[in-house]
Amino acid sequence: MAKVLMKGNEAIALAALKGGIDAFFGYPITPQNEIPEYLSKHLLAAGKVFVQAESEVAAINMVYGAAGAGARVMTSSSSPGIALKQEGISYIAGAELPCVIVSVMRGGPGLGGIQPSQADYYQATRGGGNGDYQLIVYAPETIQETIDTLKESFDIADYYRNPVLILVDGLIGQMMESVDFDKPIRKRFIPEKDYATTGTDHHPGRNIVNSHYLNPDELEQHNLHLQKKYQQIKNNETKFEMINMEQPDYVIVAYGTMSRIARSAIEMLEEQGIHVGMIRPITLWPYPRAAFDQIPKSCKGILCAEMSMGQMLDDVLISDRGRHDVAFFGRVGGIVPEPEEIVDAILHFQERVVK
Numbered sequence: 001m002a003k004v005l006m007k008g009n010e011a012i013a014l015a016a017l018k019g020g021i022d023a024f025f026g027y028p029i030t031p032q033n034e035i036p037e038y039l040s041k042h043l044l045a046a047g048k049v050f051v052q053a054e055s056e057v058a059a060i061n062m063v064y065g066a067a068g069a070g071a072r073v074m075t076s077s078s079s080p081g082i083a084l085k086q087e088g089i090s091y092i093a094g095a096e097l098p099c100v101i102v103s104v105m106r107g108g109p110g111l112g113g114i115q116p117s118q119a120d121y122y123q124a125t126r127g128g129g130n131g132d133y134q135l136i137v138y139a140p141e142t143i144q145e146t147i148d149t150l151k152e153s154f155d156i157a158d159y160y161r162n163p164v165l166i167l168v169d170g171l172i173g174q175m176m177e178s179v180d181f182d183k184p185i186r187k188r189f190i191p192e193k194d195y196a197t198t199g200t201d202h203h204p205g206r207n208i209v210n211s212h213y214l215n216p217d218e219l220e221q222h223n224l225h226l227q228k229k230y231q232q233i234k235n236n237e238t239k240f241e242m243i244n245m246e247q248p249d250y251v252i253v254a255y256g257t258m259s260r261i262a263r264s265a266i267e268m269l270e271e272q273g274i275h276v277g278m279i280r281p282i283t284l285w286p287y288p289r290a291a292f293d294q295i296p297k298s299c300k301g302i303l304c305a306e307m308s309m310g311q312m313l314d315d316v317l318i319s320d321r322g323r324h325d326v327a328f329f330g331r332v333g334g335i336v337p338e339p340e341e342i343v344d345a346i347l348h349f350q351e352r353v354v355k
Helices: 008-018 034-045 056-068 079-094 121-125 143-160 170-174 216-237 256-271 289-294 313-320 339-354
Strands: 004-007 023-026 049-052 073-077 099-105 136-138 163-169 176-179 240-243 250-253 276-281 283-285 301-306 325-330
Touching: 004 008, 008 034, 008 099, 008 143, 008 163, 008 170, 008 176, 023 034, 023 056, 034 049, 049 056, 056 073, 056 079, 073 079, 079 099, 079 121, 079 163, 079 216, 099 143, 099 170, 121 163, 121 283, 136 143, 143 163, 143 176, 143 216, 163 170, 163 256, 170 256, 240 289, 250 256, 250 339, 256 276, 256 301, 256 339, 276 289, 289 313, 301 313, 301 339, 313 325, 325 339
Parallel strands: 023 049, 023 073, 073 099, 099 163, 136 163, 250 276, 250 301, 301 325
Antiparallel strands: 004 176, 136 283, 240 276
16 A cells, blocks of 8 residues: 555544454544544444444443453543543453553643643543553654554554553644555564453353452452553553754653654754754653653753643653753643744743853
8 A cells, every 4th residue: 555645533543444453432522533433434344343332431331341352442532532431441451451542632621622732641641540550652743653553552452451542632633644554563472362251162261351359469469460561561662762862952852743843943943053852752651761861961951842731741850850950831722832932942941041
């Protein structure tokens, strides 16, 4: 398949088909509606399952059931919809079931608006469900990176028996770019799903899919087991990109759409003789803390840039461990900043540092 020009949401849906999806369960919400719309036609044509559930709560519990039966399953939603799914996501993580969740962020809080936002960082990385659980969270920068990540995420979810969340904003979902669906991805060895509730023909005895442990000793051991798995994920799956990091005067930390804007700002600052690098987290969990150890000592400061009020800022401060001055730039309400605004933020930061 040659490169094609596609809208982000439709490319996400086609990537799910390429990734081997068996079933999709969801409920409409802007700005991700083209994902279920596309899959409603093409999944059924491929002999697979598509269900528009009666609510987000119903959809995530259908995901739970299908994943428990061994299916490759996905859901998608946007900010308030993901909020409604949080209890079910905690159940799925607690039961160690694989699934892929796509979150196309919009402005909030509450119903907010339908314009792009990055204000669901806490929701994605800290989670609104109960208990000590983690999702593997990817924040791709382009539609191409989004579809590559999505195709690989089905394998990653199966390998670790853990939900994977693809976090993009409404701009990536609604824009169009040229993409290549045949670009190779890293394949994983997927163990047989001997936990699946597919009857007893393939394994002895009954399989019970559950996150319910009334014995506190058993529940503690289950939590300790999960923590070992999460440490393995940290060791193996943390991803980030270092850009223009040869002795930078300043470093911008940004992800997703904001990192695209920051790239233009970096070029504009270079023309003014200010050398600026960027750390681009690709996984938001696990967060790439080791990247901050590579910042040269000559760096004068770090600018955290987000389309939020500073949710990633916590992880930047934790990762930097007080080694640099840290400033913040953000726009909210669905406003996508111009590169000139980041340039101004760096210039103001420079004035502060010099004083």
